[in-house]
Structure formats: C-alpha cells, structure tokens
Amino acid sequence: MRIAFLNQKGGVGKTTLAVNVADGIARRGKRTLLIDADPQGSAIEWASARAANLEDGENASFPVVGLPANFIHKELPALARDYDCVIIDGPPRVNKVSAAAIQASDLVIIPVQPSPYDIWAADEIISLIEQSKAIRPEIEAVFVVNRKITKTALGNAIGDALIDYPLPVLETEICQRVAFAETASRGQSVLEAVPRQRAAKEITKLISEIMELFDEQGCLIPWHTA
Numbered sequence: 001m002r003i004a005f006l007n008q009k010g011g012v013g014k015t016t017l018a019v020n021v022a023d024g025i026a027r028r029g030k031r032t033l034l035i036d037a038d039p040q041g042s043a044i045e046w047a048s049a050r051a052a053n054l055e056d057g058e059n060a061s062f063p064v065v066g067l068p069a070n071f072i073h074k075e076l077p078a079l080a081r082d083y084d085c086v087i088i089d090g091p092p093r094v095n096k097v098s099a100a101a102i103q104a105s106d107l108v109i110i111p112v113q114p115s116p117y118d119i120w121a122a123d124e125i126i127s128l129i130e131q132s133k134a135i136r137p138e139i140e141a142v143f144v145v146n147r148k149i150t151k152t153a154l155g156n157a158i159g160d161a162l163i164d165y166p167l168p169v170l171e172t173e174i175c176q177r178v179a180f181a182e183t184a185s186r187g188q189s190v191l192e193a194v195p196r197q198r199a200a201k202e203i204t205k206l207i208s209e210i211m212e213l214f215d216e217q218g219c220l221i222p223w224h225t226a
C-alpha cells in the first residue's frame, strides 16, 4: 500500500491526515512508514514532538523519514521493503517532488477544504496526476473533504462541486475539529489521544474506506477497468 497525500494548496490537511492515517494503519498491525516529502518537514517535527513526549519503554509505533527529493519513486522500493504500508506527506506546491511522490504511489489522496477556491486550486494537481498516468496508468487518485464545518450549506455544496471533476470523492468527510490541532502539537494522533471523540471516529472510517480500496496483498484494486 503506497499512499500519498498531495495538494499544492497549503494548509488543506495533508500532514494532519498523513500522520493520523499512518498511525491508524500501524494500529491495525500493518508495518507502516511515513515519508515526509515536504521541505518544511512538518511530519518530521510531529515525530520529534512525539519522541520527546514518549514515556520510557514506549515506542513510536511507526518511523518517519524525511525525503523531500525528486527521486522518491526511485528510493521507494528499497525503503518500502520492510513495510506493508508507506504513506507520503507531500509538499505545498506542484513540483518535481510532487511528481516523484505520485510516481511512488498506488493511490493519491487529495485533501480539499470546503471552499470553492480550494476546489478550483485542485486543477494543478489533477493535471500532474494525468501526466503521471501516461507513465504509470495504474495510479489512482481521490478527493477527501477535510475541515468541513458541520451542518453548513457550504460544506454540503462541496460534494456537488467536486462531481464536476474526473476523480471520485471518498465518502468519509473529516470535519473541522480542534482535536486535530491539539494532538498534533504533542506529536500524537487523535486515535491515541482522544479515541472516543468524533475526530478519531472519522479517521477510523477514513482508514477503513481507504483499506477497502486495496486487496489482501496490499495491491490497489483498479476501479476503472472493473
């Protein structure tokens, strides 16, 4: 399973979803690696905060490595050898690193916030994915709505706006929840820190939906050819 969270728009939740999904997949017993492909190094900072807050004898549950490079796809087979799942947290721009992250992935997840500007901004990453498909046609991409404000008309209108795009939208929507920011500052996931809260329930649902897209061997089940 090789999954990249990508969108050139900054602050849409790539890192938030990457660390929480990586943590949740690791909790399901999959050997998981998180690659920080963003030169800002946010996932690496999350891992440092995590290491600093670990009690004696506790371990981090999955490693985070920094690789903001245009050769991720070339390094990946060696890096991924001992893992069932590799998650890539992408940079906030469309560049060679984003292109390499797409080439390294089976599935690209594009977080979008429920604003028309965010949805229009997805054009760039979608065209990069289209170009990448010329090299690896089996790459798939999906949208996930993040930071939805519950019960707003704007939130509900987003699903309709995304229908105009050639990519599917995951059914799970992640809402605007303070638990995401609070736990991140301590290097924690919502599943470990606030397992009973809605944020954790949404992440659990998101992970289940993502995992259903892969078979037992961790291969993406192609849906265009079905």
Ligand SMILES: Nc1ncnc2c1ncn2[C@@H]1O[C@H](COP(=O)(O)OP(=O)(O)OP(=O)(O)O)[C@@H](O)[C@H]1O
Binding pocket: 009, 010, 011, 012, 013, 014, 015, 016, 017, 038, 040, 042, 090, 091, 092, 146, 147, 148, 174, 175, 176, 177, 178, 179, 180, 181, 182, 184
């Ligand atoms: N569902 C959410 N609810 C509340 N806050 C959120 C949510 N998702 C993300 N955030 C907050 O929004 C901010 C931006 O999120 P994040 O850093 O994950 O975005 P990003 O796409 O990785 O940004 P960048 O493009 O800079 O890498 C962070 O402060 C994060 O805590």
Ligand SMILES: [Mg+2]
Binding pocket: 014, 015, 016, 038, 042, 089, 090
């Ligand atoms: Mg980020």
